[in-house]
Amino acid sequence: MGDIVVIGAGFAGLEAARVFSRHRRALGGRRVILVDAKRTFDFLPILPDMLGGRIVRDHAVLDVAEYLERLGVNFENGEAASVDMAAREVRLKDGHALGYEYLLVCCGSVTNFYGAVEIEKHALKLDSADDAAMIQNTVVTYPQKKFLIVGGGYTGIEIATNIARFLRRHRIRKYNIHVVERQEDILTALPEWMRDYCRLNLCRLRIQLHVGASISQRTESSVTLSNGLRIDDCLLIWAAGVQTPGFVRRLPSEQDPQGRLKVGKTLSFAEGAFAAGDAAAFMKKGRALRMAVQFSLNEGHLAAENILRLCAGRKKLKAYRPVDLGYLVPMANFRACGTVLGVPVLGFAGWILHYAMCIYRSLSLRHRLGIARDILLR
Ligand SMILES: Cc1cc2nc3c(=O)[nH]c(=O)nc-3n(C[C@H](O)[C@H](O)[C@H](O)COP(=O)(O)OP(=O)(O)OC[C@H]3O[C@@H](n4cnc5c(N)ncnc54)[C@H](O)[C@@H]3O)c2cc1C
Known part of the structure; x- marks a missing residue:
């Protein structure tokens, strides 16, 4: 045995x-x-909200050793x-x-950099609460306020909208947020009406989309896309796939x-x-x-x-x-779209449903109350 x-x-x-x-x-x-x-369980669906300043770190992470001790299960870090x-x-x-x-x-x-070692060395990613804290700190201190997010899937869209939220809340109106997607559209696995809704919302937040494009060249200070656009002094965040x-x-x-x-x-x-x-x-x-x-x-x-x-x-x-049960694409400005139990949902209703699900699936009363308070007050 x-x-x-x-x-x-x-x-x-x-x-x-x-x-x-x-x-x-x-x-x-x-x-x-x-x-x-790691020593913590990170509640991944609300990590993008840490970037936007909506959820505090303490409500997104749980001490695994403490939790398992209560269950009587051994933990090996x-x-x-x-x-x-x-x-x-x-x-x-x-x-x-x-x-x-x-x-x-x-x-x-974990994030897949597809073997692009140089990009991996310099880009930020969002796999854990530590990564979220790192992006948040960098967004705060990055003087140019220019961000290039690679990947127009769920994670890329959530990161982009949350960075926009954070900057707007701090009254920083002069910013450049770019999302680059290799395929001909964002969120290609989703129906057209959802993609239209998300595109329109990104536009509302002044997030620039570059579809059918990828990074063709990167130097210390600039990135050139395959469509010829050169972006200088930008912070690169990689969300182009996982493995x-x-x-x-x-x-x-x-x-x-x-x-x-x-x-x-x-x-x-x-x-x-x-x-x-x-x-x-x-x-x-x-x-x-x-x-x-x-x-x-x-x-x-x-x-x-x-x-x-x-x-x-x-x-x-x-x-x-x-x-x-369905899925939702939550965006930081009170908007979301998706389907729940086969019914199309969009706007504020979808946004609230996403957080209701996060609260329901949290592992302790402290986390549940914490997330609910953050959503109402922050
Ligand atoms: C930013 C983001 C937003 C998301 N939003 C949503 C959403 O809104 N709704 C939704 O349904 N899904 C969402 N997802 C996907 C969802 O979070 C994952 O499908 C889910 O977390 C997978 O659960 P898991 O138990 O397989 O792995 P995880 O919850 O990722 O846990 C894996 C654990 O394994 C540990 N580990 C990894 N490698 C090793 C190793 N070599 N040795 C020891 N330990 C290791 C990690 O530290 C981690 O604690 C999101 C994901 C991300 C990244």
């Missing part, structure tokens, strides 16, 4: 920890060890560097090894182009090994489910239940049946 090792204390990992904690007796004496490279599937061992960056009987990979995803962390991509298991582990109906990708959240590619109608909190929570829950079944010696595992 060995341990259960969970890699990643994000939405999926903490949900799994809650399931293990609630069914302690079913573990049959096995220890649950949750490994995370370390970065998983590799997994030896044959020996059933997770190796951490500091050389420490954790043997496992069952493994759950829920390490989320799983390196140790996942090095696993000898089938993956999608973003390095997400292709899981079966039970969320298993190898014997005794499961994946959930952004790290898992659960295929539905030939496409991997999109990366979203709702799927991460449900997958973390089901993977933990299946591990408990294996602990009890049961052969039949539960199949995952995803239900999509």
Whole structure:
């Protein structure tokens, strides 16, 4: 009998920890060890609001060790560097090894720079609350107030609108915010009416869009786009895509182009090994489910239940049946668009629904009250 090792204390990992904690007796004496490279759980959907000054950091992060102690789950603060599937061992960056009987990979995803090392050295990204604090500090101190955001997906749009909000609230009217998108439009996976709505709103905030363009040249002081536009002295923020962390991509298991582990109906990708959240590619109608909190929570829950079944010696595992509640693109100036339960939503109603969901999914009463207060007062 060995341990259960969970890699990643994000939405999926903490949900799994809650399931293990609630069914302690079913573990049959096995220890649950949750490994995370950080000491905090960062509530990613409200990190863009930290940039806009709407949400304070304290309401976006949670101390993982404290939270897990209450659940009676062990916490190992370390970065998983590799997994030896044959020996059933997770190796951490500091050389420490954790043997496992069952493994759950829920390490989320990180910004993908597509091998552009020079850009990675100089650009900012938004993967964690530390990154959000770094962008916020830089926006405050950056004298030129010129920003170039690469990537016209959800994250890029949220970053751009929040920077605009921050500057406007500080009565800084002279600013330049550019969003560059390689494809022919922003948010290409979304229906046209949503893209139109977002484009119009970006225009309202004086955010300049460059679609069908990419960075063709970068020097210390300037960036040139493929459409010929040269932008001097701008702060570069990269939000052009994500991939799983390196140790996942090095696993000898089938993956999608973003390095997400292709899981079966039970969320298993190898014997005794499961994946959930952004790290898992659960295929539905030939496409991997999109990366979203709702799927991460449900997958973390089901993977933990299946591990408990294996602990009890049961052969039949539960199949995952995803239900999509919808999605929203929140923008900092009280506007959002998307669909909820199949119904199109836009404007202030969508904006409020987004934060209602964030409050509902927060992990403590302190966080819930904190976010609610920030939204009302800041
Ligand atoms: C800016 C932003 C805004 C978003 N907005 C929304 C939204 O509005 N609605 C929505 O549904 N989704 C949103 N998402 C997506 C959503 O946050 C993710 O789908 C969700 O967080 C994935 O949960 P997870 O448990 O898979 O991973 P995460 O919550 O990302 O947690 C992964 C954990 O694994 C840890 N980890 C990573 N690598 C290692 C390693 N090698 N060793 C140890 N630990 C490791 C990380 O430190 C982290 O704590 C947003 C994402 C971002 C970045």
